[in-house]
Amino acid sequence: MKRTRLYGQELKGVIFDKDGTLFNYRLVWRDVLSSTVSAVLTALGKEDTPQLHDSFLSLLGITPTGVNPHGLVFTHNHCKTFLKMFGFCVRHRINLFIVPMLYKKALRNTQKQISRTLESMDFAPQIALFTRLKDHGYRIGIITSDTAESCEVFLSHMGLASLVDFIATRDHEVKRKPHPEAFHEFCRMTGLSPGQVAVVGDTDTDMLFARRGKAGYIVAVLSGSNDVPKLTRLSDVVYPDILSINDDTRFFPR
Numbered sequence: 001m002k003r004t005r006l007y008g009q010e011l012k013g014v015i016f017d018k019d020g021t022l023f024n025y026r027l028v029w030r031d032v033l034s035s036t037v038s039a040v041l042t043a044l045g046k047e048d049t050p051q052l053h054d055s056f057l058s059l060l061g062i063t064p065t066g067v068n069p070h071g072l073v074f075t076h077n078h079c080k081t082f083l084k085m086f087g088f089c090v091r092h093r094i095n096l097f098i099v100p101m102l103y104k105k106a107l108r109n110t111q112k113q114i115s116r117t118l119e120s121m122d123f124a125p126q127i128a129l130f131t132r133l134k135d136h137g138y139r140i141g142i143i144t145s146d147t148a149e150s151c152e153v154f155l156s157h158m159g160l161a162s163l164v165d166f167i168a169t170r171d172h173e174v175k176r177k178p179h180p181e182a183f184h185e186f187c188r189m190t191g192l193s194p195g196q197v198a199v200v201g202d203t204d205t206d207m208l209f210a211r212r213g214k215a216g217y218i219v220a221v222l223s224g225s226n227d228v229p230k231l232t233r234l235s236d237v238v239y240p241d242i243l244s245i246n247d248d249t250r251f252f253p254r
Contacts, residue, residue, distance in 0.1 A: 009216055011250060013190050013197040014133060015166075015183065018144035018151060020074070020202035020224020021242060022126060022158065028117055029073070030062050032110045039106035044094060052092060059088050061225075069227035076145060076177060076205040111153070118157035125243050130163040136252065139190040141166035143182045143209075148172070165190065178205050183213030198251070200242060203227070207234035217250055 037056045041047050061071020075081050089096040148171040155161040168182040175181040198217035199210035202224025210218040220231035223241040245251050
């Protein structure tokens, strides 16, 4: 799905989000988040409540058949996150102040599970795409709200670490998306103008980040939040996943 927009400069750089962009979010995180929710409910003495488990998982963004585009993992607004979590805890009579602490603790203990999941997946198509971009002279950046440690684990297991020129995570001293500070940092580091840089992401936050940075091309993929209405409205083009870039003449002119 493409939108009409006048393009100026030739693309020479591309910034990718990580989760839900470089890979299908649900395939990687479904079981990990399910285990995390189980650990939280066990700590709360509510381990024998499958309906509550599914409701909590949906709140995060994973449903039995797909994703919830309004889930907390796709929401980067702290106020909205708090209000959704508050409403959930009130409905289910759960201590609001304990749940976030238990969730973060349980998530930290899933590192081995994440590694096993990644090791079982084939990322050869992503490696081929990144290699092709590098062969065409692109500078590649990863800007994510994840931690530096987690980002390093993912890129290493995916075989992409050596193909990336710039990484910004929540640990870096830059403002988080949708603030464009990390975008401008990538431009300064690479010597590119904003119009020479494409941004590829899976959430409306990624799209707003690109727009505020005045990116030359904004690409949405449906492998993450799958929020088609918002992504269509805020992007230049919407693809099923990043592999569709291989056929995009903005990246690879014929």
